[in-house]
Amino acid sequence: MNSSHPDPWQKLVRLAREAPPLSDRPLTAPLGFSTRVVARSGYVGERSVFGLFESQAFRALSVASVLAIATVALNLSPVLQAFHEETEMVDSESVTSGLLGL
Numbered sequence: 001m002n003s004s005h006p007d008p009w010q011k012l013v014r015l016a017r018e019a020p021p022l023s024d025r026p027l028t029a030p031l032g033f034s035t036r037v038v039a040r041s042g043y044v045g046e047r048s049v050f051g052l053f054e055s056q057a058f059r060a061l062s063v064a065s066v067l068a069i070a071t072v073a074l075n076l077s078p079v080l081q082a083f084h085e086e087t088e089m090v091d092s093e094s095v096t097s098g099l100l101g102l
Contacts, residue, residue: 019025
């Protein structure tokens with residue numbers, strides 16, 4: 001299978017075989033190396049259909065989390081109040097006497 005994009009592993013192996021021995025290499029980085037690294041760090045490349053949704057996934061997760069926390073915070077007081085009323089009713093009379101009407 002010959003494609004226009006070679007396998008990255010094979011490319012690395014080929015470049016490692018062609019590299020000069022350690023004793024022949026310069027000790028400093030080549031001129032412009034840091035500029036090339038910084039310039040390529042922002043390169044995104046081709047995006048697929050999934051990539052369009054992937055960039056917004058974290059933002060959507062954050063919004064959903066905030067909405068879930070706000071919903072719990074807004075509904076916590078009525079739930080606690082109903083639970084408190086139910087425990088008072090159970091504590092004030094026994095369940096069997098309430099059912100039997102005694």
